Amino acid sequence: MKRDKILGERKIIELIVSRLDRMPTMPIPFGDDVSAYDLGNEKVAVLKTDMLVGKTDIPPGMSVWNAARKAVVMNISDFAAKGVKPLAVLVSLGLPPDITKKDIEQIGNGLNAGSREYGTFVVGGDTGEATDLIISVMVFGLAQKEEVVLRSGAKPGDILAVTGLFGKTSAGLRLLLGDHKASKSVQSVLVDSVYMPSARLPEGLALAQSKGVSASIDSSDGLAWSLREMGQASHVGFVINYVPVAEEAKKFAIANKLDVWDLTFYGGEEYELVVTVKPESWKKAECAVKNAGGQLLRIGRVIADKEIFAEVGRERRNIEPRGYEHLIR
């Protein structure tokens, strides 16, 4: 989304939501990572749909296999953030007229790969013609109502944590789009982070089961934007004491005279989870993620003031509410 995030995507969603009648019982409010339908007995059907668009979401060199896989992964990531297991995937495809048989097979393979990686299956969909490649994915799941981790539960004093280090996709995208430089090995890691993103599903499920998480969101629009969204939903702010930058992103920043913080906070298409954890539950949550094969990194804490800033050593910076910008306007 290349428009200014504040007057752009947020405003668009607000405008549309303002036109909608509200379902009397809506277990998850508009604007969270997923939606839900109340099944009774404290159970909910969890639903998500998001699309990948060729010209704005597929960087140079990304194969249709990678694109199709990513279209699934980005939807699964929202399930991961809510701690809900995805059960079934549907796909609606818009295909340009010049698409080849091989491309279509690769799209099928990519959709299957993305689904199977996270234990689910494609169960249906539809195709039609479009002027650009459109891969619209929907995911269905089931959950106990109180187990779904919303964006809105962060409380002052909670620990702010993430499931991994940032900046690789931001650097990787710059490599793919421009004339930045990196050593062969760094380049390979950075570009791979763009082509083969992962959803933190085992981590998200473990965190939800640990019951220690008060709020959660994925970082698909960048760390800064995720903090802004979670802050607004929870009516809190954040202070960050540790900048979670990946080693390769740091090397890339130095080699190209870029700001490490920029890469870390204002990237996007990065599917880490950003969570808040009650202090007394920290050990349990950290352990749960470790047992799931991941890591939980403490990067700061929740504060009552609705501001977001970082204090690291003697440096203090405001984290602006800027989000990831897609490839073309």
Next chain:
Amino acid sequence: MKRDKILGERKIIELIVSRLDRMPTMPIPFGDDVSAYDLGNEKVAVLKTDMLVGKTDIPPGMSVWNAARKAVVMNISDFAAKGVKPLAVLVSLGLPPDITKKDIEQIGNGLNAGSREYGTFVVGGDTGEATDLIISVMVFGLAQKEEVVLRSGAKPGDILAVTGLFGKTSAGLRLLLGDHKASKSVQSVLVDSVYMPSARLPEGLALAQSKGVSASIDSSDGLAWSLREMGQASHVGFVINYVPVAEEAKKFAIANKLDVWDLTFYGGEEYELVVTVKPESWKKAECAVKNAGGQLLRIGRVIADKEIFAEVGRERRNIEPRGYEHLIR
């Protein structure tokens, strides 16, 4: 879909499906109008997603309100064909950069209108940027497994029936796209059928509840194509004894020297239901639809030979497996 329907959309779906691992318990096979997830206890979650694409699906003069409403209606129509009540709607929007605030509000209003008309609500979605307007809708519902009416149950001897008359949208589209003529009153009916399609939800729910329907499909790709699809899924053929053409379509055909059969069988974006009914259940099914405010028109019968033809008076014609073609290649 402008490609040849046989080597086009069907082939594309076959190619993709051939690449997918099968979920061990798939209550509804690939290729039916909707998909499903087995909830146990004979219950299924019913899922559908299909997108509307600006350049191929929005004819001249159609407002974004109408387009957004139609994107919902075309998905609801598939639920109608299966006899399943839609419970929740999600929308993923791809918006061109030059879209206006007013357009966005109208899209919100149209999505709401389409959902509320059929007793459901929009509960969530996502937006992003695209080079063309994309409205991808998903619908969720619940059903008893054995109540979902598939395409595959038609048996030789069953009565073939439809919920309304055909040809209006086909004629309306020609009016909007070319230099065809029609009187003011006929024109208004034809164009309205394009801008304001209806899903036959009350009829579909009533038919499913009557238990007399052996197979069902909607006619969104044209009557001929629906018969082909239902014939293939059920391993049967059809003989048609009555050409269900709308009065206004007939007038349009005469005024423009067009073939009435062409308008009736090879139109599209028409959301009637095409069903087969066990002869002993005909009265019950007919009554059920009438009580729901609709009509059930007998147009022929199911035959064992896998061919589709019409015999009306002394005229006999094969119904070719041609489907509706979208606006542009």
